Amino acid sequence: MIHLYKVGGAKTPMSSTGTPAPLEDDVIWIDMLDPTEDDMRQIEELLGVVLPTRESLKDIEPSSRYYTDGDAVYMTASVVMNVDFGLAHLTDIGFILAEGRLITIRHAEPKPFFLFAADMKRLEVAPGQGAKVLAYLLDTIVDRTAEILELAVAKIDNISIAVFGEGARGRRRPPAELEERLIEISTYHRLVSKTRDSLTTLARLATYVQTLRRVRDDKATKDLCRVVSHDIQSLSEHAGFVASNITFLLDSSLGLINLEQNNIMKLFSVVSVVFAPPMLIAGIYGMNFDKMPELHFSWGYPAALGLMFLTGAAAVVWLRKRGWL
Template sequence: MIHLYRIGGEKSSLPASGAPAPLDDDVIWIDMLDPTDADMHTVETLLGVMLPTRESLKDIEPSSRFYTQGDAVYMTASVVMNVDFGLAHLTDVGCILAAGRLVTIRHAEPKPFFLFSADMKRLPLQPGQGAKVLVYLLDAVVDRTAEIIELAVSKIDNISIAVFGEGARGRRRPPAELEERLIEISTYHRLISKTRDSLTTLARLATYVQSLQAVRDDKPTKDLCRIVAHDIQSLAEHVGFVSSNISFLLDSSLGLINLEQNNIMKLFSVVSVVFAPPMLIAGIYGMNFDIMPELHWNFGYPAALVGMFLTMFLAIYWLRSRGWF
C-alpha cells in the first residue's frame, strides 16, 4: 500500500497497477506500508532509485543501515510498537531521501506514523524538503518513545508500591502473589530493553541526518535535528536509570519470595520441634512391654498427657527465647 502526502497534510493513495503518473511537486512524503513487489517497482520507477528489501532492513551493521547511493540517502531505524496491546517489540523502518522527497518503508503500523500523518497539516513545509519531513517524523517518534518511558515508569512505581508500600509491610503474602509481580516486572523490563535498542538506532539516525547537506543548509531543520538528538540522549540516560530500578525491583521481589519460602520452612521446623517431645512420650508408652510400672498407675494416663503438654510448652518457650517466632 502506497500513501502520498502533500504539503498541507493531504493524503492520497497510489495504485500499484498500470504506468504511474509523474508525481506532483507538492508530494513530499511517500509512505509504503507492507509494500508488494509491484509497489516497490512503482516507486522505484517514479523516483529512479532502488528501494531496500524487507530482509535488508533487518541488517544491524551501521554500514548497512546508513549509506548514500548516488543522490539517494538510505537510513534504517527500529521503532517500538505494540506497547498498549501486548508484548512490545521492534519494527524496522526504512527511510530514503530521494528527489527531495521522503520515502518510508515499513511492515507494521507504529503509532508515531499515525500521529505524524495527522499533524502534517500544521508543519511549515516547502517542495523538496524531504529531509525536513524526516526530522519532524523523527521528532514524533522520539515524543512517542518518551510517552512509552513515562508509562513504564508509572507502572513500575505502582508495582514497587504494591511490593514495598505501606499496605505491604507486616503482611504475609503467598509466593504466588509475588510471582505475579515478577511477570509484570519482566513485561516492563522487556519494554525498557526494546526502548533502549530503539533509542540506540534513533541516535545513530539523528547523527547521520545532521551530517546531510540538506539539513546543514536549512538552519531551522538543523536546529530541530540538534534538539531531537539531545532529547534522544536524555531519554537514553533516563532509560538506563529506569533499567537499574527494574533490576533492583526484580532482585528484591525474588528476595521476598525466598523469605516467604523460608518462613514456610521455618514454620514446619517449629511444628516439628514442638511436637517431637510429646511424640517421644507417646512412643515410650506405646511400646507395650510387660514390665512397665507406669502402665498400672491409676494416674498414669493423665500424667502422660500432662507430660506431653508440658514438654510442648517448654519447647515453645525455648523457641521464643531464641527468637524463632
C-alpha cells in the same frame, strides 16, 4: 499500499496498477506500508532509486543501515510498537531521502506514523525539504518513545507500591500473588529493553542525518536534528535509570518469594520441634515391656499427658527466646 503526502498535509493514495503518473512538485513524503513488488517498481521508476527489501531492512551492520547511493540517502531504524495491545516488539523502518522527498518503507503500523500523518498540516515545510520532514518525523517518534517510558514508569511505580507499600506491610502474601507481580515486572522490563534498543538505532540515525550536507546547509533542519539528538540522549539515560529500577524491583520480588517460602519451611520446622518431645514420651510409654512400673500407677496416664504438655510448652518457650516465633 502507498500514500502521498503533500505540503500542507493533503493525503492521496497511489494506485499500483498501470503506468505511474509523474509526482507533483509538492509531494514531500511517500509512505509505503507493506509495499508489493509493483509498488516498489513504481517508486523506483519515478525517483530512479533502488528501494531496500524487507530482508535488507533487518540487516544490523551499519554499512547496511546508513549509506548513500548517488544523491539518495538510505537509513534504517527500529521503532517500538504494540505497547498498548500486548508484548512490545521492534519493527524495522527504512527512511530514504531522494529528490528532496522522504520515502518511508514499513511493514507495520507504529503509532508515531499515525500521529505524524495527522499533524502534517501544521508543519512548516516547503517542496524539496524531505530532510526537514524526516527531522519532524523523528521528533514525533521520540515524543512517542517518551510517552512509552512515562507509561512504564507509572506502571512500575504501581507495582512497587503493591509490593512494598503501606498496605503490604505486615501482610502475609502467598507466593502465587508475588509470582503474578513478577510476570507484570517482566512485561515492563521487556518494554523498557525494546525502548532502549529503539533509542540506540534512533540515536545513530539522528547522528548520521546531521552529517548530511543538505541538513547542515539548512539551519532550521540542523537545529531540529540537534534538539532530537539531545532528546534521544536524555531518554536513553532515563531508560537506563528505569531499567535499573525494574531490576531492583525484580530482585526484591524474588527475595520476598524466598522469604515467604522460608517462612513456610520455618513453620514446619517449629511444629516438628514442638511435637518432638511429646512424641518421644508417647513412644516410650507405648513400648510393650513387662517391667515398666509407671504403667501400673493409677495416675500414670494423666502424668504422661501432663509431661507431654510440659515438654511441648517448654519447646515453645525456648523457641520464643531464640526469636523463631
